[in-house]
Amino acid sequence: MTLQQQNISDNNFESCIKCTICTVYCPVTAVNPDYPGPKQAGPDGERYRLKKPLFYDEALKYCLNCKRCEVACPNDVRIGDIIQSARIKYAKSRPSLRDTMLANTDFVGSMASTFAPLVNFTLGLRPVKYLMDATMGIDEHRTFPKYSSTRFETWYRRKAADTQAKFDRQVAYFHGCYVNYNFPQLGRDFIKVFNAIGIGVQLLGKEKCCGVAKIANRCIKEATRDAELNLRSIREAVGNGLDVMLTSSTCCFTIRDEYPHLLHLDNADVRDHISLAMRTLYRLVDEGKAKLVFRKDFHKRVAYHVPCHMEKLGWGIYSSTLMKMIPGLDFVHLDPHCCGIAGTYGFKKEYYDYSQGIGRPLFDQILESKVDSVATDCETCKWQIEMSTGVPVENPISLIAQALDVEATMKANGVTVPPVAD
Template sequence: MSEVTKKIEEMEAALFTADHCLSCTSCMSSCPVMEAEKKYLGPKMVGPAHRRMQFSQDDIEECLDFCSNCKSCERACPSGVAVSTLNMLQRAKYYETHAHSHCDDMLAHGERMAKRVRMLPGGPAIANLGMRIGKAMGVFGALGMAGERSIPPYAPKSFLQLFKDIRQPRSEKKVVFFPGCFINDNDPQVGVAFVKVMNANGYEVLVDEEFNCCGSPLVFMGYLAEAHEHADNNVAHIMKWQAQDIPVVACCASCSLMLKQEYHELFDDSKMQAAGRNVYDAFEFLEILAEKDELNTDFQPVEEKLLYHVPCHLKSQGLGVPAARILAQVPGVAVEQADAGCCGMSGNYGFKGDKYAISMKIGEKLFNRIKDADSDEVICDCGTCRLQIQHGTQAKTCHPVQILAKAYGL
């Protein structure tokens, strides 16, 4: 690698983008948290400012905790500053010398908890009952979580368990599915729909049980060292599949963003950047098939009016709206974009008790848009966005891949 190439790659790492900041306030004008919470000084005043000033004393801006890592600031920045990622790095720095709360530990380690639950006979049912009782008795609120919310229940069987019973046609064309924690443990039917869709397009779907959680909840809660361990493991397995020319595909926009982009931004590792090139969001991959005239368009009519909420972490991948473009080809489907900004959930942000009101205030525009829309269902590529929509509007929601599975008659 030449010195010039090395320098360019170094300048693309999140830590070094702080020096590109022009203090133009584009990040502040686009920040949904700043609009909802006046105590938040704004994105550029937290991570980027700390990085640029290189403070010689322990000095943490208290309002750093308000950042939801939605990445609206990064999309708005004209200078390419990784504002949100810098905020997450600064948050991790804070927790090097400060203890995490029980709430943080629980929300960051959903994968760990799910594995423990599924080790017990009838574990999911017992855990779901316990969570309902816990909510009714105010236990979660006492732990610092949003007592107004219901914790998403565990599915009776995980996606990985259901996958073992799916009979797929053998094919030379293969993809590896990265289910992520939410699909695997809470909403496995999204993963099942993905497998069916890929089978309809002549692909055999593989899974790699050695994958960990992508690490997004860990990063958000400041467990950066653990997130790095997850990244190292996942990247090693992605590159194993890359060597076999088999792409890795995710149905969760937060997972695909983390695997494709955020690992490299956070940890400045060239292997992570290379691995990211072998990762695709589900409809990104399907649109590539369409561009090559390889997408199966033998669709059955699906008479549904769909309102599409595009998640922030999909917007940050710069893909446009491939799900809307593909579903628009299905007879009977009418797709309209909500175009109402961030839902406010931002993964685990809206589950924190002290962030619940902010989360709901951010989501007001979307809630009103959904309530005013004449739609049969709201579609979204992010599981926690769907939870927020259900909580704020009681609307019926699903992943767009589930609509596509219907179009294939599956």
């Protein structure tokens, strides 16, 4: 090892050459001058904080952890990780009741889905929104995602589990909170597509929230506990020869990269087995191990928004390439822009205007593009874009599911297991 190599910290802030390119691509800097910008908040500030923690600047809370600074950085500095680690290490305030509530997506989700019709109705009422705004600081303009009265896991056990066992090839599925409590249809779309190409889908032994919301709200002990449980389940599945699929780019990014970088949990033994469904589907099609046959009567004009964490994963090309394979899909490219919601960030009253300001160029481009729907791999991007443009947003795997000629696809792949009944 050379002298130079020994001089680099784990979060490599020394590699920063102060070029300020990260700041050019920071969506927060563009709308909020109280934020010191990623260079100052990240590698520059780190030098001071290492000398004295009192140099910690509370304005780092404005960082929405999109990682666009890291994608832009010519020197591969983990700027976003430096900022988030500093928030975790130095922020003095404890997470508020609101933040804790927003962070506990699985606890809140399990309560809300139990009383889904009532919760959905109540959360849509103006006086309730006003009250939440006034008492908790959840912005009154924010539309809450609907909760589902039947959880995905319940549906799976009742309707899908028996069928899945009949396939020779199997994958495991980390469905995440959103699929379980809010939108089971996404999980069903994924199963429909994978079953049609002859692959059964197993749930993990146990799963908790991936932890992205807890990390963002600095509930680190809870996030670590959940992450350890998730890693145990993932290791068990991988040990049984199953790769673990996800349909949310943020859950996927969190488990693959935030676990080691922010929670310091080593996942190197299983990391390569954790993948987005669209990436694995692309691989199977590309290697000739699966064939997709699409319906002739499917027609849709779709704009593809690459979520920030998908951009960081570098996997947007799999979703876009697969969507472009659908003959009836008129594909529209969107410029890389953060939508502004960043999970729970855009729910908070004090960030709401920034959140909308950050997403504005994206919303404008979507509205100008006259599309039938927007495709994106992240559920919170979906909430933000639907609320702010009125254009419906779908996961790319759902578009594949809609456009798929199931019978012809099964035949092309020699699949005889009958599909799960709707």
